[in-house]
Amino acid sequence: MKGFRTRNGFTTVVDGMNLEVADDEFVSLVGPSGCGESTVLNMLSGLDRDFTGTAEIRTTSKGLPFSYVSQEPRLLPWKTVKQNVEFSLKASGVPRAEWGDRVMPLLTRVGLSGFENHHPHQISGGMQQRTALARAFVLHAPVLLMDEPFSGLDEFTARSLRQLLLELRQQETSTAFVFVTHTVFEAAVLSDRVALMSNRPSTVHRIIDVDVPLPRSYDDPRLFDVSRELTHEILASMKDTQGLSVDEAVAR
Known part of the structure; x- marks a missing residue:
């Protein structure tokens, strides 16, 4: 769990997140703005050590x-x-x-x-x-x-x-x-898997596989399908957590 103390008390940013990334795998973190994706990278890199739980990079590399x-x-x-x-x-x-x-x-x-x-x-x-x-x-x-x-x-x-x-x-x-990334099509083009993160307190809401082999073409309709699915999931998450309709979520 990762959070911050503010004037109004303690704000939890990431809680209950469970994600593993294997060798030779490209995983994107995507979610609503402010959901804590960059915070997760800081935890993985060791730039931020003030959290509970485990965030580590396991490798046999000597470098x-x-x-x-x-x-x-x-x-x-x-x-x-x-x-x-x-x-x-x-x-x-x-x-x-x-x-x-x-x-x-x-x-x-x-x-x-x-x-x-x-x-x-x-x-x-x-x-x-x-x-x-x-x-x-x-x-x-x-x-x-x-x-x-x-x-x-x-x-x-x-x-x-x-x-x-x-x-x-x-x-x-x-x-x-x-x-x-906050660009869903970018995530679709680059990734093997996309981890959709929820609003705060953030966790992995869903994993979406991008079953399109490399090399990839920008015009591949399968990537547009993945992009639409990601967009729908993020808007649905905003609707559920903020009480918004999908149209209102888009407007924001």
Whole structure:
């Protein structure tokens, strides 16, 4: 259980949540705004330890147990694209002798070859987020936590980065992903399973399987079916907890 003390007492954010993510599985957390998805990532990552229960990443990997991609790229402005990715390796204790074999091939895969010596202010927001993805993938961590990484981008850029993530995922065959999003179609396109979270106190209301094999096409009608199901479930949850009709929930 996770909660916060406020002026009006104690507010429970997450309670009774039970979710496991296996190797090579992509699970998205989706729910009404403020239901605590980002809080769950903070608990998993160890950024938040003030809760009851267990949130842990179990791995036999000798390196870092996870890497993290947030909503903002959070690049070091005084370092180049290449240096930002290398800094991730340095901070993780990866020997410098391994950097060359990791960094440039990955920058090529994410479409940043030729921009490796540019600084963040010299590239677009989408390219900055590509750098953030490269910085996370270069660690070869067994778990990748992602908190709405494409929410601040225009739809065309976000779509290209979702496609890139699908391609990177197919190449990182043992990585487990926990992905937070408020875009139901994004969840449908990327995920093996979608965990629908309820309103506060939040728990996993339902798990929806996305039974569409990789590689996926944006125009696959099965993804639109999953997206509609997710939307209906979230609106129904808002109706049940707030006493709203579906039309009123949509208006909000």
